Amino acid sequence: MIDAPALITLIESTDPNDSSALDTLDLHVSHFLGHSLPMRYTRSRDVLKSIRPEGFLVKIENWPTHTSVLGCFVHETGQVTTFESGGGPTEELSELHVIIQAIAHLRNQPMPDQ
Numbered sequence: 001m002i003d004a005p006a007l008i009t010l011i012e013s014t015d016p017n018d019s020s021a022l023d024t025l026d027l028h029v030s031h032f033l034g035h036s037l038p039m040r041y042t043r044s045r046d047v048l049k050s051i052r053p054e055g056f057l058v059k060i061e062n063w064p065t066h067t068s069v070l071g072c073f074v075h076e077t078g079q080v081t082t083f084e085s086g087g088g089p090t091e092e093l094s095e096l097h098v099i100i101q102a103i104a105h106l107r108n109q110p111m112p113d114q
Contacts (some may be wrong), residue, residue: 004104071098
């Protein structure tokens, strides 16, 4: 199974015009998420919305040369945990970048009753 850092690197290096590379990335994301069948994570914002962690907020900024996405959790204490995509070539790849970071963050957090 691919880990989050390797998946982030793959997202950053995938050409959005290469359908085969996008299909491969979709397959890796599927394995990372534990889904039996890949979905179009790299091409559908609706699919991305379905895998966002609960309470995860996303802001998308489209610039002339790139898309930047900021994702965050706002905790009950008021603490904010943020994740940034850097300058991705598409909204989908940039949002996927922050969602993978958020999921990895949650996986590394202890459960509340531990």
